Amino acid sequence: MKKQVETYNPYTGEKLKSYNFNSNSEVNSKLETANQTFNDWSNKPIAHRVKLLKNLANLLEDNKQEYANLMTEEMGKPISQSIAEIEKCATLCDFYIANAENFLADQIIxxxxSESFISYDPLGAILAIMPWNYPFWQVFRFAVPTLTAGNVGLLKHASNVTGTALAIQKLFTDAGYPEGCFQTLIIQHDQMDSLLENDTIKAVTLTGSEKAGRSIAALAGKNLKKTVLELGGNNACIVLDDxxxxxxxxxxxxxxxxNNGQSCIAAKRFIVTKNIYDTFLTTFTNKVKDLKQANPKDYDAYSTSMAREDLAKELEEQVSKSLQLGAKVHYGNLRDKAKYQPTIITDVTTDMPIFKEETFGPVAAIIKAKDKTEALNLAKNSRFGLGTMIFTEDIDNIYQDISQIPDGALFINEMVKSDPRLPFGGTKASGYGRELSKxxxxxxxxxxxxxxxK
Structure with missing residues (x-):
């Protein structure tokens, strides 16, 4: 068993830091601490938990440059986008500050x-398995509502953002949350079985790949633990004639x-009706060419580096297989280690990897459709169901098509995105359950x- 995990700056290749994996005894100690903390934390008034959310929001704002720099160093996100991510986490705190007591109040029926009502009681210790692409936001959208409901959290973060994971743990402690309310586990995959078998863990949430989701769902199901899964997506962006x-x-x-194309809800398949296709392709290409490629610490940088070289190679292979099946490179497709040039691929058909699979990086697949009906059918031709976006000026007419989209989200004239005020999650191979909102x-x-x- 490896003793350490190492983090690297994907843009420079520089080694950042080494961290020791938690031993099984250390994991058990953290579980015991979580269990003990829950017994007290779950009985705290909601108003007390909300007060700590205010501390959390203030610390995020006060230290956003520090946290943003850490994210950028560990996974290559452009610094301006890292700062925006921290600010979004603070906004999330503000939302639950305003609404948590109402959401968790007993519902009279x-x-x-003589009296009947529904109460909402916390479950206990919730395990969160989180990815590297939005290393603060993904954790916060789990932790803020879950801890505010009276649960305690245990985080198993992606290994390449281990420094971020520990910074988040310290952030909760600095905000006044009790020891054991939010803890980071630095563990290996072979420790997961025993972790999910432990009675302290009451439920699991995972944001990650479909493969990881299936594995965790099987383990959790075997142990009768509830799961929320937010998995991959290959969202369609439908561009209609108008x-x-x-x-x-x-x-x-x-x-x-x-985020260098590394988002589960990114528009991966652009399905464009024929009458606007040529104009769209020219306009889209010119905009992509203008994206500034630079060091992620440059505030004007937009395209920087993918999070790891192996991920860039995997994307390159998906494109290569699609080219072998007849797709064409319209722009880009150059890779230098973890750096992948923003890329546009045309002549994409439904049998190609870049149509069927999730492409996690800056590659846009462009598909021509003869009309709206074919565009909608192509969009639905997916194993995934995270979100779809449609661009059109005929809003009145598009209402009739809303029920045709089986995804967890449909955005009209806007990109699919998460918003604290709205539930977030998917269908089909994109998982189940919802985050955010009530x-x-x-x-x-x-x-x-x-x-x-009585």
Missing amino acids: ETEA ANLDKYIDTMVNARMQ EGILEFVNTKTVYIN
């Missing part, structure tokens, strides 16, 4: 009883290329019926 390219082309480019804070509670006769 009129029945024949789309306003002048107004929305920057949104479309950002939908594919932000639905997110109620995922890890016991929805208890209380019936009283």
Whole structure:
């Protein structure tokens, strides 16, 4: 068994730091601490937990440059986007500061009883298995509602952002959360079975690949632990004949290329109707060519580096196999270690990897459709169901098509994105359960019926 995990700057290749893996005894100690903390934390008034959220939001704002630099160093995100991620985490705190007490309040139900209501009780220790692409935001959208509901959290973060994981743990401690309320586990895959078998863990949430989701769901199911899974996606961006390219082309480019294309909800398949296809392709290409490629610490940088070289190689292979099946490189497709040039691929058909699979990087697959009906059918032709976006000026007519999209989200004239005020999650191979909004804070509670006769 390896004794350490090492982190690297993907843009420079420089080694950042080494961290010791937790031994099994250390993991058990953390589980015991979590269990003991829960017994007290779950009985704290919601108002007390909300007060700590205010501390958390203030610390995020006060130290956002430090946290953003750490993210950028560990996974290559452009610094301006890293800062925006920290600010979004603070906004998330603000949302639950304003709404948590109402969301968690007992719900009175009129029945024949003298009194009957629904109460929402925390479950205990919740394990979060989180990815590297939004290393603060993904954790916070789990931790903020889950801890505010009275649970305690254990984080198994992606190994290449271990420094970020520990910084988040310290952030919760500095905000006044008790020891054991939020802890980081630095563990290896072969420790996961015993972790999920431990009675202290009451539920699991995972954001990651479909493969990881299936594995964790099987382990959790074997041990009767609830799961929330937010897995991969290959979101469609439908561009109809009447789309306003002048107004929305920057949104479309950002939908594919932000965070170096490393987003589960990115627009991976651009399905463009034939009458606007040529204009779209020219306009989209010109915008992509203008994206500044630079060091991620440059505040003007947009395209920097993927998080790891092996991920860039995997994307390159998906493109290569698609080219062998007849796709064409319209722009880009140059790779230098972990750096992958923003790329546009045309002549894409449904049998190609870049249509069927999740492409986690800055590659846009462009598909021509004869009309809206074919565009919608192509969009639905996916194993995934995270989100779809449609660009059109005929809003009244598009209402009738909303029910045709089986995904967890449909955005009209906007990129698919997460918002604290709205539930977030997918269908099909993109997983199940919801994060954020009221639905997110109620995922890890016991929805208890209380019936009283006097």
